[in-house]
Amino acid sequence: MGRGRVELKRIENKINRQVTFSKRRNGLLKKAYELSVLCDAEVALIIFSSRGKLYEFGSSSTTKTLERYQRCCFNPQDNGAERETQSWYQEVSKLKAKYESLQRTQRHLLGEDLGPLSIKELQNLEKQLEGALAQARQRKTQIMMEQMEELRRKERQLGDMNKQLKIKVSMEMSSLEAEGQGFRGLPCPWNPGASAGTSNFAIAASNPMEIGPEPVLEIGYHHYNLGEGSSVPRSMAVDNSFFQGWTL
Template sequence: MGRGRVELKRIENKINRQVTFSKRRNGLLKKAYELSVLCDAEVALIIFSSRGKLYEFGSASMTKTLERYQRCCFNPQDNSAERETQSWYQEVSKLKAKYESLQRTQRHLLGEDLGPLSVKELQNLEKQLEGALAQARQRKTQILMEQMEELRRKERELGDMNKQLKIKVSLEMSSLETEGEGLRAIPCPWNPGSSSGTNSFPVHVQPSNPMEIEPEPVLQIGYHHYNLGEGTSSVPRRMAVESNIFQGWTL
């Protein structure tokens, strides 16, 4: 019977793992030797065990083989860096040339350095300027139309606000007039000319002659009241009252 296929995984048994390492290491070293002899190849083999022990094989000197390996591995990296630097230099050169071309075109559009240009180039420049001028005018017209539309919109808004304010003021004025009419309709008791014709407050009319004021009642103590005769009707009443008071006290 043939040997079965071994599953590739770590051998858990320590003794079996060590035995397998020794067998396969010797087989690998043998294969490397056979490859170097049969094919005339430069072979270098380095093996470290799990304990850190070194096993190596070199068909030639191990040092020379490692130096050759380093030259083959690191030189392409240097070459790639050099190629990248060269590509960046070329890119910078292209960008610089493009920048100079744009500056030259700008000077031509400004009317500078036109001497070296040919007739065809001048015609192309003229077409470019005409196209740019037409676009600038179109853009200016568009901006002006937008500004006019904005001003019209603001005018409509202000007109609406003005109408609303007028309506509000008219309503307030009508309410004030209604309140004023209500106040005028209320009778005032202190107004002699009121339409009701009644007055709760007595109105004293000042006579034209101050001597015609009737005397107020006087408290008389200790004297008799004397009536004036008809013959003394010409004397003012106030003087009669004063003389009556004086005669009463003298008596």
């Protein structure tokens, strides 16, 4: 049969009353302790037996809890400030615990303070390190591929610029050669009648013996032409003409 419902009234039997008090007191103290630990609550419990014996429990301090209770009950205007202060205190405690946990995790990742860790915790730490290493290598490979692609793009740009410069230089050289040929085809200004590449000066310089004698000034000189049939010697004719010219 199941446990029946117990009627709540004073137990008349003294022995039964004492046994029930002891059991219920221990259970109540246990529940108060569990509440303070699980819910981070400030609990204070005060029990007086029928003989006047005191039983108490306080998560922090029973006296401080009673003082706080008195402040909350008799100073209602400070109730809001007290709650806010308590809230901030709890928040600071949580942040402090989180900060200590992060510091401990960081030391573990750096290979420090590994003594207290169990096999399972060490395996989890090893998996975390392997995952972080794989992500770091993947990111490094991605950055290297991006850099290589950027270098290829710059190489293509430089190649296009080089081709354009080659075309421009070839066009400039062609224009310069065309201008040089035009200058060589023009006639010399000091010899308009000469053909390209020739001049009278060059011909005269090439044949100095063909230049005729310069004219001689002749005053009172009569030139006599000797015929083919004349019997006078040529030397005498020249001498007579020379004397005749000067004796006039």
